[in-house]
Amino acid sequence: MLNASKPTSGTIVAEPEPIKLDWSTTALVIIDMQRDFMEPGGFGETLGNDVSQLARAVKPIAAVLARARDTGMLVVHTREGHLPDLSDAPPAKVERGAPSLRIGDPGPMGRILIRGEAGHDIIPELYPLDSEIVIDKPGKGAFYATELTDVLEKYGIENLLVCGVTTEVCVNTTVREANDRGYRCVVMSDGCASYFPEFHEMGLKMIKAQGGIFGWVADSAAVLEAMKTSTT
Ligand code: TIU
Secondary structure (H helix, E strand, O other): OOOOOOOOEEEEOOEOOOEEEEHHHEEEEEEOOEHHHHOOOOHHHHOOOOHHHHHHHHHHHHHHHHHHHHHOOEEEEEEEOEOOOOOOOOHHHHOOOOOOOOOOOEEEOEEOOEOOOHHHOEOHHHOOOOOOEEEEEOOOOOOOOOOHHHHHHHOOOOEEEEEEEOHHHHHHHHHHHHHHOOOEEEEEEEEEEOOOHHHHHHHHHHHHHHHHOOOEEEOHHHHHHHHHOOOO
């Protein structure tokens, strides 16, 4: 329920142009802020990545999450991962490349990228409230093989405020899926991060280019400003 004393809509100063959103039809979607991507010993590091590159997204997300909770916006967290028997993990994904540990192998935070393991869980700073929605997804996109479409329809959601990791992989895939399904996506630039800073930059450019071919891009300061200023 939206908080009656808070603004019901706001205009985000975004690129390629400002966008006015009604908070009752907007969901904050936080993509895969899991220990497996953010911490040493998880899936991200097994792929050879420097996980410290992702830490910068935590504070901006925490600030917007706090404001979204205060405003009463729908909050959706996603987690990438697989069933313990790997029945939802395509061999083409599990066998890919030469990681130090493969999906399902035992690691310091439990089995790599497996639901229910410590590494699969969301980092403490952004931990979901019991009232918030958690979508477990086997793929990079949050719509593929999940209940996300049903959830968004149930709550009458038309706009997604998207953040999380990584910019060019799960964030971009989800935004592309959402755009084709008719959702307006505003991607929070400093609330996303990549193991590759240049991919982060280009991933955001790809979204907002061509008049916003996939959506809009704004930083957390612009989002926070819009959420405190009523334009109704
Ligand atoms: N490897 C990488 O950059 N990302 C992923 O595997 N998943 C997500 O982005 N969540």
